[in-house]
Amino acid sequence: MSDEQDQDYAGGHIDTPVPEMRSKRHSDPIDTPYPVDGIAARPQPQYPAPRFWRLRQRPNPYFMGRESLMVTLHNTFQRHAMVHLLGPRGSGTTQTALAYAYRARPNFDAIFWIDGEDATIARFDLVRTGARLDDRWKDEARLQDQIEAIRAWMKTHLRWLLVVDGASNADVFRAFPPDPPTGRILITGDTPLGDAAIEVVEHPPFTHAQAGLFLAHRSQKQRDKFTGALVRHFGCAALPIFLAGAYCQVTDTSLEDYLAALPAREDRKKKEKTPTNAPALGFTESTRIVVQRSLRYLSQNDPAALEMMCLCAWFDTEDIALAMLCDGAPFLPKRLAGCVSDPESLNRALTLLHRLSLVQFEQNSIAIHAAVQEATRDLLDQDQQFAWLMTALRVVREAFPVESKYGHPIPACSMLLRHVYAVTARSEQSTNLREGTGLLLNHVGLYLHACRELDAARAAFERSIRLAESLYGQVHPTIAARVNSLGVILQEMKRYPEAHACYERAFHICETVYGPAQDAALGPAHRSMLTMPSRNLCQVLELMGDIPGAKAAYQRAIKVFMEVYCWNHSLVAESMNGLGQLFLKEKNFPVARQYFEKAIQAEENADDPDRGNLGRFLRNLGQCLLDEDNFREARACYERALDADRKDYGPQHSHVASDLIGLGKALREVSLFEEAHRAFDDALSILKARSKGASREQANIWRQKGRTWMEERAYEKAVECLNEAIVTLRLAEGPESPAMGPDYFYLARSLARLDRHAEAESALKSALDLHVKRAWMDEETLGAVCGRLCKALKEQKKVNRAIEILQDLLACEESRNGQTHESVGAVAYQLGAMHQAAYDYDAALECYQRSRDIYEATRGPQDSRVQRAIQRVELLQNIV
Secondary structure, three states, X not given: OOHHHHHHOOXXXXXXXXXXXXXXXXXXXXXXXXXXXXXXXXXXXXXXXXXEEOOOOOOOOOOOOOHHHHHHHHHHHOOOOEEEEEOOOOOOHHHHHHHHHHHOHHHOOEEXXXXXXOHHHHHHHHHHHXXXXXXXXXXXXXXXXXXXXXXXHHHOOXXXXXXXXXXXXXXXHHOOOOOOOOOEEEEEXXXXXXXXXXXXXXXXXXXXXXXXXXXXXXXXXXXXXXXXXXXXXXXXXXXXXXXXXHHHHHHOOOHHHHHHOOHHHHOOOOXXXXXXXXXXXXXXXHHXXXXXXXXXXXXXXXXXXXXXXXXXXXXXXXXXXXXXXXXXXXXXXXXXXXXXXXXHHHHHHHXXXXXXXXXXXXXXXXXXXXXXXXXXXXXXXXXXXXXXXXXXXXXXXXXXXXXXXXXXXXXXXXXXXXXXHHHXXXXXXXXXXXXXXXXXXXXXXXXXXXXXXXXXXXHHHXXXXXXXXXXXXXXOHHHHHHHHHHHXXXXXXXXXXXXXXXXXXXXXXXXXXXXXXXXXXXXXXXXXXXXXXXXXXXXXXXXXXXXXXXXHHHHHHHHHHHHHHOOOOHHHHHHHHHHHHHHHHOOOHHHHHHHXXXXXXXXXXXXXXXXXXXXXXXXXXXXXXXXXXXXXXXXXXXXXXXXXXXXXXXXXXXXXXXXXXHHHXXXXXXXXXXXXXXXXXXXXXXXXXXXXXXXXXXXXXXHHHHHHHHHOOOHHHHHHHHHHHHHXXXXXXXXXXXXXXXXXXXXXXXXXXXXXXXHHHHXXXXXXXXXXXXXOXXXXXXXXXXXXXXHHHHHOOOHHHHXXXXXXHHHHHHHHHOXXXXXXXXXXXXXXXXXXXXXXXXXXXXXXXXXXXXXXXXXXXXXXXXXXXXXXXXXXXXXX
């Protein structure tokens, strides 16, 4: 809605224009005085509380009538780890779970409470609960790391309870606890989950007698005939009875007077009494009638409290922080703004709402039952609904911390997500609120991306894009920016074709709106709009394996970046480096080297160089020089990279460790073995200091040390280092990590040098077993491994065993890659050699001929492999 439309809006109550989204400090919950007037004091626990827990509400002092259900829950948990408390809406499953959690607290060291309706909100709830696990907890850690820390704690402890409130799908919470659960899980809701591992405990509504006792207890009135009449009128659902009893207690209204004033009696043409056998109203209608009566009382006694109910009806049901309402005071009606700004008025309003049981107040936040919210919204006319929805959207937007780039989870954002989802689900349906809704969803998508919640981030961006398209059409800079962000999410989800389509669309929009980059660079367009889609397009094409397309994209990007930023800029340098890496993969070393050198030159001369870029480009050039066997220049490159990264990051950074590994490899190639070992040891100490566990990088260092000892012909030490590499990888990635394949190969070579042929055979067999499970070798490596294995078996006079292994491997390669793949040719050649060693010349000739035909078709008749196979074929033809 524009400012003019906002000021002219006659049906609302808001006179403040929508502000621009801006970066603001992260609000902390204010220390609001706790409302005590009319609210029962917090009961003192009879038993020690769990070591840490988070229950959203205090125990309900009016809870009653579920004693047998409590016993059933306790007994069921003796036999089952997961229990589903299944009952119809409004029967009080949440209150029963809350009461059980309080009563059972001596049995648990920890109690977690999460929302079961949305998987993303459930994850944030769990992290918020687990933040008290220990003093080492870091809010800025990755969300998944925080969840894994909680899961690891659950796995090693038995005394914990996880309450999943309102679950409609078991997948929401299944990933949190260990499988099978070591603790207990209590699930509430009205939807059967259909999981055989979850024991169902029925949570029936009150009986007529129980409902009458509950009404009398809540209203603090004597039980009489009007109690039963009121129960018959509303049915036995707990919520409307609870609200009606609270109203009678607060207003000192008798049950007879309350019953007489009900709309169902007033609407009758004749004033006869309602028959005792009249059907009860449904849960929704009963709640609406009771809430309407309570809201009418608020309008007469505290209009600010009524306005607070109208506002809170649009948020999520839980954790409506008073800090959010206070931060949004400039957007509230004057009466409500004055109330939230004055502690006494706020305390008075909250006290009245709590006494009427319309809200629950706990730890500077309030909670409202979903049915109460629904009833409140239904009682507003269309203009009022729009006005309060617009107010709720503004309040949430103001409270949500806005950053251009979120780096890690922020508790303030995490707590607001549930309210963002609740408000935007309705505001995106309103044409006049789509702009603000789309902008908020865009920031939510950026935040969820920082938290690595990729599915939720994708959904947020898609909603934001749809809203922008409905406002601006298909071609607009706002759509280009959001489509580009969506592409980033899809790329990280490995959905490369969809990401590619997003980047192409964003680039096309930018060219359509701003024109060619050379002209647009002089216009009002932000430079990131001209460069970001091009940069991302290059990366996704490379990930898709489209090397020609990626080369063309990089060349186009370089042209765009030079037109926008001129030659000496980090983006130009990064594109040069990316193009160099493509040529390096193709083993076109001279061209790759030229691009790396241009990237280094552009970065060194850039006005605002990006930290770490120079070291990265120098490392890539060093690797290119190593592949070219230009070891002395490679050494100089790695030494320059080491100096640059130490300057940018300090001496203990992982990039410094990478530089040291490359330097060690260059030193090894020029036979400076002692200096190479020193470089590898320094890199290993850095990685061990940064990570307590094993990692692939540490295994790589042990591999490089082993290869260095092999060059020194110290094979015993090489065996020790290569075994350490295998153990490290096994710990870091599991027993089937394909990265262990090279370690087994080098280990076998070292063992063969020590004449330990049986151990060498075992190592090579392990390498082949890994390849069968998860292919890690190219054709050349596969041939080398098979050749080494055959040699080891021949030394042990096990030629037939070698033939069996190669035949099995040949069948595997045929099924995996087809009959004419190069890897089939490599195995066929080695199999022919084994048949030849076994004097089976016919079988050997057949294998050699097959290998020759495959290589001739794939590599051409002049390839060395073809010539070698031809020589073997001619030799055997003369023998046969």
